[in-house]
Amino acid sequence: MAIQSAVYPAFIMKNKEGYGVHFPTLYPETGWKHYKSLGKTKKEAILTAKKDLAYFLAGIVYDHEELPSNAPIPADLVTEQMELVWITTVYSDYAKEIEEHLIGRHWHIDYNRDMNSEYKAVAYKNELGEWEVRIDCYLPVEEQKLLQICPSYPLICLAARRAEAEEKFDRFVLKVEEILNK
Template sequence: MAFENVVYPAFIKQEGGNFGIHFPMLLPETGWDFYLTSGPTKEEAIQNAKKALAYLLAGELYDNEELPSQAPIPANLVTEEMELIFIKTSYSDYAKGIEEHLPGRHWHIYFNRDWESDFQAVAYKNMQGFWDVKVDGDLPIEMEQEKLLQLCPTYPVISTVRRRVEAQEAFDSFVLRIKAIVNINHIASQQKRNNN
């Protein structure tokens, strides 16, 4: 896992007493509104951005993803308060810190990508370099342990995957199957009560 002298487009913008470095193309969901890192001067902000970018890219590779696109920031989206810059970074410049940081890395996974969901999972990397997706805590619904183990013999580990999107899909599928069983049981119970 390494990358050397990779360059990503960013913009620097004065925000309060600091200079924030934004990566809108690298982080399209948050990069326009929130900076990845900042500093009291432009120079310090850029130095901080080199480190933050190296950690972010190393995390992507650790997650079994490809390095993200280095697409430029479209000129028509640049406003007056933005100063376009390019941040160059290398794994080797921050290797020691990255290698200490990555082993504790894990994923939090939410049902249907809903951050407020009661259904949550967590994934940790195993010795083979894949991710074991495990139900985080107890399922927030009643279900007999025997039926749960029939549905998923390795419960609470529900899947082993390579990439985060696969973990999300596996967890969504698992929760939908659980909900279907619970709904069927609920309907059967109602019908039984109605027949009595």
């Protein structure tokens, strides 16, 4: 694994369940509202956050994606209820556990990232480290026509990164819709 240790800003906030650790720089859309880690005490929350951060970053490296920037949390967004902390994680502390967890890792891909879309695919990591993207829904098109637009159907493509897989899946769906609209 290419990551040895990392430090990311977070904040801890007391809630009904205990103490939640939020990572707004890792999860820009949801990190301010939803905690990533939880503990009954601050100490337990920080220990959980170290492990969760290691898992998260290892998944990014495993997926061949770029690690998020180590951007600080703007002080003006931190309220009195929040305590700003820096979470330090060391990959080797969780390496065996993480590597067992990464086996069988997969993604679900929705057409145009719309979870209500009828078109869905799933991607699994193969022995070569590539993602095999396969259709994961019913397509009302004859298999012969599907094989014309994608000779490896139901394998849609191989991809190194999630963004590449999503782009190729979207192009495949557009071809399927062309067939359906004829």
